[in-house]
Amino acid sequence: MCKNCELKPVYQxxxxxxxxxxxxxxxxxxxxxxxxxxxxxxxxxxTVAVKESLDFRxxxxxxxxxxxxxxxxxxxxxxxxxxxxxxxAVPNSTDLNSFFFISSLFENKINLNSLxxxxxxxxxxxxxxxxxxxxxxxxxxxxxxxxSDKMKLSRDLFNSYLVLDKKKSILEEFLFELERxxxxxxxxIIKSYLEII
Numbered sequence: 669m670c671k672n673c674e675l676k677p678v679y680q681x682x683x684x685x686x687x688x689x690x691x692x693x694x695x696x697x698x699x700x701x702x703x704x705x706x707x708x709x710x711x712x713x714x715t716v717a718v719k720e721s722l723d724f725r726x727x728x729x730x731x732x733x734x735x736x737x738x739x740x741x742x743x744x745x746x747x748x749x750x751x752x753x754x755x756x757a758v759p760n761s762t763d764l765n766s767f768f769f770i771s772s773l774f775e776n777k778i779n780l781n782s783l784x785x786x787x788x789x790x791x792x793x794x795x796x797x798x799x800x801x802x803x804x805x806x807x808x809x810x811x812x813x814x815x816s817d818k819m820k821l822s823r824d825l826f827n828s829y830l831v832l833d834k835k836k837s838i839l840e841e842f843l844f845e846l847e848r849x850x851x852x853x854x855x856x857i858i859k860s861y862l863e864i865i
Contacts, residue, residue, distance in 0.1 A: 669686065673691060675690075678692055678808065679692045689808050692805070692808065696797075696805050703794075703796050703797075709785065710742055714755060715744075715754050715755075716733060716737075716744050716754065716756075716791070717747040719746075720747070722812070722814045724806045724813040725760075725764075726813075727812065728805055731809065731811060733793065757791050760794060761797050761799050762795065762797060762855055763799040765861075766843075766853070766854035766857040768782075769857060769858075798854065798855070
């Protein structure tokens with residue numbers, strides 16, 4: 669049962685704590701606001717652009733940014749060439765950033781600045797979220813998105829960073845298997861990365 673209200677749980681943390689639908693949405697929204705504050709992602713009065721996409725991360729990012737805009741002096745606009753904005757929000761999750769970090773180590777192309785939650789005018793408001801959390805949030809909120817395997821990387825997003833080849837496919841499968849056997853591995857990788865930078 670949900671720890672807070674004794675209702676049927678929809679999510680369980682690795683420490684066995686469980687949350688029902690409402691408690692999970694509250695947890696998710698608070699964590700989103702915490703991420704913005706912790707990394708000082710969006711100062712008041714700024715304009716944030718977000719690319720339109722139907723993958724689950726992008727849909728959730730847009731929903732959360734619009735919620736944040738209603739509560740603060742921030743403007744959210746659709747990204748397009750020629751439009752002026754202060755920050756571009758990208759839907760990188762903990763899982764996605766962990767994958768890019770590990771793959772860059774394997775390829776010996778380490779750029780420690782490229783995966784920071786805020787780098788110049790690029791921000792990552794979903795930085796501290798796992799894909800399974802983002803996917804569940806989208807389902808609970810009834811958001812429309814392309815329904816793909818929640819544990820797989822969005823191919824469109826993945827291909828925008830890396831060109832897939834056989835070697836990278838093997839690495840991808842290795843990391844997915846590692847995450848299945850060690851559920852906190854991606855969080856640990858990102859935590860270590862933040863300590864390094």
